Amino acid sequence: MAKKRATKKKATKKNALTLNDIYDQVSRKADTQGVKINVAETKRVLACFFDVLEDYKAADAFDFVAKGLKRAGGRRR
Numbered sequence: 001m002a003k004k005r006a007t008k009k010k011a012t013k014k015n016a017l018t019l020n021d022i023y024d025q026v027s028r029k030a031d032t033q034g035v036k037i038n039v040a041e042t043k044r045v046l047a048c049f050f051d052v053l054e055d056y057k058a059a060d061a062f063d064f065v066a067k068g069l070k071r072a073g074g075r076r077r
């Protein structure tokens with residue numbers, strides 16, 4: 001009796017997110033009826049956020065990001 005060869009699963013390659021993809025996602029979430037914000041404004045605000053984080057030590061900056069993620073997890077989306 002011949003043995004069957006195992007078929008290899010082809011890995012689907014996911015495109016890595018870019019910073020622009022994140023900007024676009026943030027802009028879509030922030031653009032509501034009450035608040036009109038476009039991608040350019042989102043990029044500017046997030047760039048300023050990164051500028052502020054740059055002034056801190058890496059451990060402190062990551063701590064701020066972790067706190068923000070924890071707070072975001074507690075909000076209803």
